[in-house]
Amino acid sequence: xxxxxxxKMNAYWGETSRLMWIVMLMWVVFSxxxxxxxxxxxxxxxxxxxxxxxxxxxxxxxxxVVICFWNAKAQNAIDxxxxxxxx
Amino acid sequence: MKEGTSFIDNLGxxxxxxxxxxxxxxxxxxxxxxxxxxxxxxGYLFVFxxxxxxxxxxxxxxxxxxxxxxVAGRRVPAFFNGMATGADWMSAASFISMAGGLYLQGYDGLxxxxxxxxxxxxxxxxxxxxxxxxGQFTVPxxxxxxxxxxxxxxxxxxxxxxxxxxxxxxxxxxVGIITSRFLGISFELSVFVGLLGILVCSMLGGMRAxxxxxxxxYIILIIAxxxxxxxxxxxxxxxxxxxxxxxxxxxQIAEIEPKLGILKGHMAAFADAKGQFSWDRFANFFxxxxxxxxxxxxxxxxxxxxxxxxxVRDARISVGWSIFFIFLLYFTAPAYAxxxxxxxxxxxxxxPIAGLPEWVKNWQAVGGLLTIKDxxxxxxxxxxxxxxxxxxxxxxxxEIAGLPYVVSGLVAAGGLAAALSTADGLxxxxxxxxxxxxxxxxxxxxxxxxxxxxxxxVLLVGVAIVAAATAGTRPAGIIQMVAWAFSLAAGGLFAPxxxxxxxxxxxxxxAVVGMLSGFAVTLFYLVxxxxxxxxxxxxxxxxxxxxxxxxxAATFGLPVxxxxxxxxxxxxxxxxxxxxxxxxxxxxxxxxxAWSKDAVHE
Numbered sequence: 001x002x003x004x005x006x007x008k009m010n011a012y013w014g015e016t017s018r019l020m021w022i023v024m025l026m027w028v029v030f031s032x033x034x035x036x037x038x039x040x041x042x043x044x045x046x047x048x049x050x051x052x053x054x055x056x057x058x059x060x061x062x063x064x065v066v067i068c069f070w071n072a073k074a075q076n077a078i079d080x081x082x083x084x085x086x087x
Numbered sequence: 088m089k090e091g092t093s094f095i096d097n098l099g100x101x102x103x104x105x106x107x108x109x110x111x112x113x114x115x116x117x118x119x120x121x122x123x124x125x126x127x128x129x130g131y132l133f134v135f136x137x138x139x140x141x142x143x144x145x146x147x148x149x150x151x152x153x154x155x156x157x158v159a160g161r162r163v164p165a166f167f168n169g170m171a172t173g174a175d176w177m178s179a180a181s182f183i184s185m186a187g188g189l190y191l192q193g194y195d196g197l198x199x200x201x202x203x204x205x206x207x208x209x210x211x212x213x214x215x216x217x218x219x220x221x222g223q224f225t226v227p228x229x230x231x232x233x234x235x236x237x238x239x240x241x242x243x244x245x246x247x248x249x250x251x252x253x254x255x256x257x258x259x260x261x262v263g264i265i266t267s268r269f270l271g272i273s274f275e276l277s278v279f280v281g282l283l284g285i286l287v288c289s290m291l292g293g294m295r296a297x298x299x300x301x302x303x304x305y306i307i308l309i310i311a312x313x314x315x316x317x318x319x320x321x322x323x324x325x326x327x328x329x330x331x332x333x334x335x336x337x338x339q340i341a342e343i344e345p346k347l348g349i350l351k352g353h354m355a356a357f358a359d360a361k362g363q364f365s366w367d368r369f370a371n372f373f374x375x376x377x378x379x380x381x382x383x384x385x386x387x388x389x390x391x392x393x394x395x396x397x398x399v400r401d402a403r404i405s406v407g408w409s410i411f412f413i414f415l416l417y418f419t420a421p422a423y424a425x426x427x428x429x430x431x432x433x434x435x436x437x438x439p440i441a442g443l444p445e446w447v448k449n450w451q452a453v454g455g456l457l458t459i460k461d462x463x464x465x466x467x468x469x470x471x472x473x474x475x476x477x478x479x480x481x482x483x484x485x486e487i488a489g490l491p492y493v494v495s496g497l498v499a500a501g502g503l504a505a506a507l508s509t510a511d512g513l514x515x516x517x518x519x520x521x522x523x524x525x526x527x528x529x530x531x532x533x534x535x536x537x538x539x540x541x542x543x544x545v546l547l548v549g550v551a552i553v554a555a556a557t558a559g560t561r562p563a564g565i566i567q568m569v570a571w572a573f574s575l576a577a578g579g580l581f582a583p584x585x586x587x588x589x590x591x592x593x594x595x596x597x598a599v600v601g602m603l604s605g606f607a608v609t610l611f612y613l614v615x616x617x618x619x620x621x622x623x624x625x626x627x628x629x630x631x632x633x634x635x636x637x638x639x640a641a642t643f644g645l646p647v648x649x650x651x652x653x654x655x656x657x658x659x660x661x662x663x664x665x666x667x668x669x670x671x672x673x674x675x676x677x678x679x680x681a682w683s684k685d686a687v688h689e
Binding site (some may be wrong): 048087 | 216337410677678
């Protein structure tokens with residue numbers, strides 16, 4: 001493919017990979033990290049919800065939804081920056 | 088559903104009218120109920136009218152074009168693909184069993200809530216956009232093109248078939264439970280009634296029909312899931328947002344638990360039966376989350392939904408909409424569990440058995456799902472004398488709340504929509520893999536369009552019948568079968584898919600051997616620990632590796648798949664320059680896919 005130079009492709013993929021690792025890090029935090037401290041968090045109670053329970057039942061889920069939309073937006077910005085977005 | 092842009096442009100209006108009509112229909116049935124129409128008739132109307140609507144959509148969406156049949160013409164907008172994915176995703180396990188699992192397991196059950204949502208983050212970043220850019224028809228297509236042909240393709244089909252078939256059996260099983268409860272016919276017969284419902288949706292129109300029925304099914308299932316619990320929340324706490332009010336129910340449960348002598352609290356994390364911290368529970372909680380999430384990003388019937396969006400950008404946004412629509416149900420499920428538990432603790436336990444609430448008696452009548460044994464013959468129900476199957480918590484909530492029967496019918500219709508929509512997606516994934524990958528790509532590449540579609544439809548019916556026959560034997564619980572499916576898919580498919588896109592150095596040999604060994608280890612652990620525990624113990628001197636239960640079997644299979652793929656890739660010859668250019672071309676959204684010359688594609 002000649003519509004994009006290999007330097008530019010490498011830079012594009014570098015930035016895309018960086019975004020991927022950031023998202024993976026957030027994924028690890030909300031899938032595992034937070035819940036490892038569930039017992040301690042459960043000592044904090046808000047509106048009847050112990051925080052550890054709440055994070056697994058709602059908090060992390062909200063984070064996942066936000067991360068997915070944010071990722072779409074951030075990746076789109078990268079695509080446009082490098083001129084590889086679809087027409 | 089007649090062709091063309093006018094339908095796609097008017098989707099919002101069409102499904103808006105559809106939703107309004109459905110709500111009107113529910114209100115009409117509520118009025119009929121008040122006028123004295125018997126419950127049985129209401130149940131029949133719900134089951135048959137909703138199946139009728141799906142059949143109608145299936146009929147209107149019939150098609151004779153390959154790209155319509157396999158990928159819905161790639162014109163499905165991100166928002167509606169999100170809804171369809173939601174229905175495709177949320178199965179009998181989510182709708183019927185999950186809240187029940189939370190009821191029985193408390194905090195530990197939240198592993199399902201987390202595991203079945205977080206995987207979409209992986210789908211969004213690692214896979215969906217690139218598979219969309221690749222732009223063929225099936226997941227084995229990708230494996231075949233990336234890893235040098237039919238060996239990889241066939242290995243992919245084996246994994247796909249094992250995972251999807253296990254999964255579809257669980258769905259048909261769920262359909263059987265619902266139809267037998269609400270139609271009052273035998274479980275074995277119900278399974279085949281459900282089967283008809285599945286086939287009318289998918290047989291004539293393939294992916295196109297499945298897409299538009301799944302959107303319709305999502306609307307019904309989400310209305311059905313939210314209605315009783317919103318009602319219950321309003322009735323108990325005056326606020327129609329159960330996700331907010333069940334905190335109070337949780338507190339009440341926590342107060343009652345010690346009085347009933349319960350040591351392991353509903354909200355206690357990683358606690359054993361005595362309420363003490365247990366490493367075993369801790370490890371299994373995270374292993375299960377891990378396997379379910381990786382499995383999410385490996386299940387072909389989900390991944391193939393992202394083949395149907397118009398472009399790469401929409402595929403990404405579509406993942407966002409998918410998880411949003413799934414989230415609506417998942418963050419409500421723990422409320423169901425809390426309300427049901429509070430009801431059982433306050434109005435069932437400690438009451439005279441002769442005077443138990445009506446809903447308890449109704450469920451006692453359906454074989455084995457709720458049993459009461461007055462062990463000490465005192466006429467009073469003790470906690471240990473009540474056994475509740477997790478599959479009935481959601482289905483019985485309307486009765487618990489004392490709602491009119493029409494709401495029970497609504498919930499049944501929702502559960503049916505959930506099970507049917509997932510079964511549709513799974514059957515299509517299996518039939519497509521067999522007809523497209525095995526028959527067309529491997530056996531008869533010159534087959535005509537008509538022949539390909541005929542083969543696909545015949546296979547669809549064949550697989551469906553075998554699945555129903557298997558489900559009729561009641562092989563295991565729904566949630567367990569589903570979790571196995573996730574582990575099988577995760578162990579086999581995740582490594583070759585992700586590495587194929589993100590690591591150019593992955594070679595054909597590495598990927599194929601890695602895929603098969605990951606799958607084999609997962610399958611071995613699952614089968615041995617479930618069916619041959621004595622032999623397993625004799626072999627390894629332990630019942631379970633590190634105490635990990637077999638529903639998380641991919642905990643062992645997945646690392647094996649990655650390590651084998653990585654090691655073998657490094658010692659085999661690097662992929663050709665052409666192949667590397669192909670990978671580059673699917674990494675960027677713009678431009679054509681650079682097919683290497685030996686890749687067969689259309």
